[in-house]
Amino acid sequence: MSSILEEIETKIEGLKTSTTKSNVGVVRETGDGVARIEGLSDVMLNEMIEFPNGVFGLALNLEETEVGAILLGETTKVSEGDEVRTTGKLLQVPVGKALLGRVVNTIGQPLDGKGEIKTDSFYPLEKIAPGVIKRRSVSQPVQTGIMAIDAMIPIGRGQRELIIGDRATGKTTIAIDTIISQARLNKAGEKGEVKDYRPLYCIYVAVGQKNSNVARTLAVLEKEGAMPYTTIISAPASDTATNQYLAPFAGAAMGEWFMDNGMDALIIYDDLSKHAVAYRQVSLVLRRPSGREAYPGDVFYLHSRLLERSARVAEEFGGGSVTALPIIETQAGDVSAYIPTNVISITDGQIYLETDLFYQGIRPAISVGLSVSRVGSAAQIKAIKQVAGKVKLDLAQFRELAAFAQFGSDLDAATKARLDRGQRIVELFKQKQYNPIPVEEQVAVMWAMQNGYLDAVPVERVKEFQIKLQDYLQTRKESLLAAIRDKKQLDENIESQLRAALDEFKTTWR
Amino acid sequence: MKINKEIRRLSREMLRASFTDGQLDPGRIASLVDSLIARKPRNYIGVLKNYRRLLRIEVEKRRARIETASEVARETSSRLVANLKKKYGGDLTTEFVVNPQLLGGMRIRVGSDVWDGSVRDRLERLEQQL
Numbered sequence: 001m002s003s004i005l006e007e008i009e010t011k012i013e014g015l016k017t018s019t020t021k022s023n024v025g026v027v028r029e030t031g032d033g034v035a036r037i038e039g040l041s042d043v044m045l046n047e048m049i050e051f052p053n054g055v056f057g058l059a060l061n062l063e064e065t066e067v068g069a070i071l072l073g074e075t076t077k078v079s080e081g082d083e084v085r086t087t088g089k090l091l092q093v094p095v096g097k098a099l100l101g102r103v104v105n106t107i108g109q110p111l112d113g114k115g116e117i118k119t120d121s122f123y124p125l126e127k128i129a130p131g132v133i134k135r136r137s138v139s140q141p142v143q144t145g146i147m148a149i150d151a152m153i154p155i156g157r158g159q160r161e162l163i164i165g166d167r168a169t170g171k172t173t174i175a176i177d178t179i180i181s182q183a184r185l186n187k188a189g190e191k192g193e194v195k196d197y198r199p200l201y202c203i204y205v206a207v208g209q210k211n212s213n214v215a216r217t218l219a220v221l222e223k224e225g226a227m228p229y230t231t232i233i234s235a236p237a238s239d240t241a242t243n244q245y246l247a248p249f250a251g252a253a254m255g256e257w258f259m260d261n262g263m264d265a266l267i268i269y270d271d272l273s274k275h276a277v278a279y280r281q282v283s284l285v286l287r288r289p290s291g292r293e294a295y296p297g298d299v300f301y302l303h304s305r306l307l308e309r310s311a312r313v314a315e316e317f318g319g320g321s322v323t324a325l326p327i328i329e330t331q332a333g334d335v336s337a338y339i340p341t342n343v344i345s346i347t348d349g350q351i352y353l354e355t356d357l358f359y360q361g362i363r364p365a366i367s368v369g370l371s372v373s374r375v376g377s378a379a380q381i382k383a384i385k386q387v388a389g390k391v392k393l394d395l396a397q398f399r400e401l402a403a404f405a406q407f408g409s410d411l412d413a414a415t416k417a418r419l420d421r422g423q424r425i426v427e428l429f430k431q432k433q434y435n436p437i438p439v440e441e442q443v444a445v446m447w448a449m450q451n452g453y454l455d456a457v458p459v460e461r462v463k464e465f466q467i468k469l470q471d472y473l474q475t476r477k478e479s480l481l482a483a484i485r486d487k488k489q490l491d492e493n494i495e496s497q498l499r500a501a502l503d504e505f506k507t508t509w510r
Numbered sequence: 511m512k513i514n515k516e517i518r519r520l521s522r523e524m525l526r527a528s529f530t531d532g533q534l535d536p537g538r539i540a541s542l543v544d545s546l547i548a549r550k551p552r553n554y555i556g557v558l559k560n561y562r563r564l565l566r567i568e569v570e571k572r573r574a575r576i577e578t579a580s581e582v583a584r585e586t587s588s589r590l591v592a593n594l595k596k597k598y599g600g601d602l603t604t605e606f607v608v609n610p611q612l613l614g615g616m617r618i619r620v621g622s623d624v625w626d627g628s629v630r631d632r633l634e635r636l637e638q639q640l
Binding site: 008011019020021022023024025038039040041042064065085 | 522563564567619621622623624625626627631635636639640
């Protein structure tokens with residue numbers, strides 16, 4: 001008790017002589033989550049300003065006689081004539097490992113009722129991305145556990161890969177699968193099962209989502225045991241446009257902490273279309289001039305500066321990375337709309353999901369023709385390259401032939417073989433949600449396909465064959481899987497073991 | 511009030527013309543206003559309103575509002591005014607206000623700058639720190 005009294009005493013001592021100088025202004029107009037303030041002659045751009053009743057704002061528009069600010073928190077407590085003062089601080093969020101396993105709002109306050117977040121470090125929301133000197137090229141993989149992605153559209157640590165598609169095509173599912181896959185790998189890494197594994201921590205930023213969706217995502221991640229490695233930042237649809245606009249930047253700040261401390265992070269921005277809409281609202285009520293589709297002129301810069309913060313840092317600067325998986329929702333498959341084209345041009349590739357494929361039962365509904373990864377192939381492990389090198393080409397040829405084959409009934413043997421192979425690849429790449437496949441099993445399955453072990457299996461039973469094969473390998477050939485995992489490439493020894501294993505499996509398969 | 515570009519431009523020009531030797535000139539302001547009213551250009555009421563607002567901000571920049579919890583001695587106040595004029599220039603006008611809500615001490619506001627040495631401010635800061 002006495003120590004508290006002493007503490008108060010010293011604080012009072014410190015206050016005794018001080019006269020504070022501050023810069024103030026007066027609220028002239030407020031509404032729609034913004035305030036126009038007269039005065040504040042010394043305010044900086046993006047500075048936090050303090051309103052009475054503990055409300056804070058962010059100065060976004062510095063005009064000749066007025067300042068336009070967006071309000072954070074309880075906007076109804078601000079009224080005309082209130083005195084506002086500058087704080088000299090930029091908006092910052094708590095960062096660090098204490099945030100893992102938590103659900104927080106835009107400014108890092110807990111929403112999960114698990115108590116206070118104890119951390120000493122804070123990062124500003126807006127930060128300049130690492131420059132050319134600090135960066136190095138992408139060379140380590142992010143194993144999403146989704147076979148179609150890992151084989152054809154590989155993602156590397158430090159890459160920005162867009163997930164784009166119409167509503168309800170499984171965009172968020174791909175992101176969640178990736179998080180679950182990381183959690184499993186992290187756990188295996190902690191147990192020492194994976195050689196030189198660098199854990200990948202995940203940050204899921206939900207912008208403008210329904211609260212029920214966020215709750216469902218949280219429940220899935222908890223059930224799959226992924227939450228200990230994950231932070232969820234939630235700015236749901238009921239939150240203010242200000243909070244929705246700032247949430248991705250808060251996520252980027254939390255990710256940067258991992259990068260600066262030599263660790264790897266993965267951020268999912270779900271989704272940037274709603275983020276752009278929130279920013280449009282903020283800009284319009286601040287009376288900034290509007291451009292195409294009423295988006296402000298700097299909506300491109302909004303996303304480019306956000307995504308530019310994903311990077312892989314050179315070894316001498318810690319060697320950490322931030323990988324970004326932004327999500328964009330298109331309307332009726334229109335990838336040439338304003339925001340989708342912007343984000344496509346910023347990112348290092350995209351995974352395009354198609355409604356048609358989704359309803360044909362090809363899930364994940366990845367369109368092979370429109371999806372690319374511009375840098376990820378450098379990060380693929382050699383074993384995957386060996387077995388999946390030609391898959392994308394095979395699939396593309398299959399699609400073309402399939403369209404022609406509909407007209408003619410007589411097909412030559414080569415065409416027939418190609419069609420059969422294509423149908424089997426399509427079947428192999430179908431995958432249940434929340435069920436990531438470890439990379440060594442992917443290699444084994446694709447090796448079996450490349451070496452003709454699936455040719456005798458009827459198309460409708462390919463999936464069954466694959467699942468049984470995976471079961472068989474997990475239970476009977478664990479050492480073979482471990483060898484693929486550790487060596488990361490297929491040599492003659494492993495290939496002969498694979499051949500023996502598959503021959504044995506085939507005798508049991510009927 | 512909605513202010514268009516024309517209003518903003520005209521009122522800003524009028525403000526620029528209201529100074530002689532860096533100080534607001536009441537004579538010039540009166541003649542500017544009279545000539546505007548006589549000519550009656552488009553949106554002239556809007557221009558006048560915005561001009562009035564700009565003038566008010568300009569006047570506030572040169573006015574010190576000194577709030578104290580109780581009446582200040584004449585000697586103290588004259589010393590205070592002299593110090594303020596040294597800092598902000600000779601054309602500074604001062605206004606003394608007694609505000610018992612400060613509880614003690616003094617609060618001076620010049621334009622957007624505020625020096626707060628009042629007991630109320632210290633208590634508020636203490637509350638925030640605790």
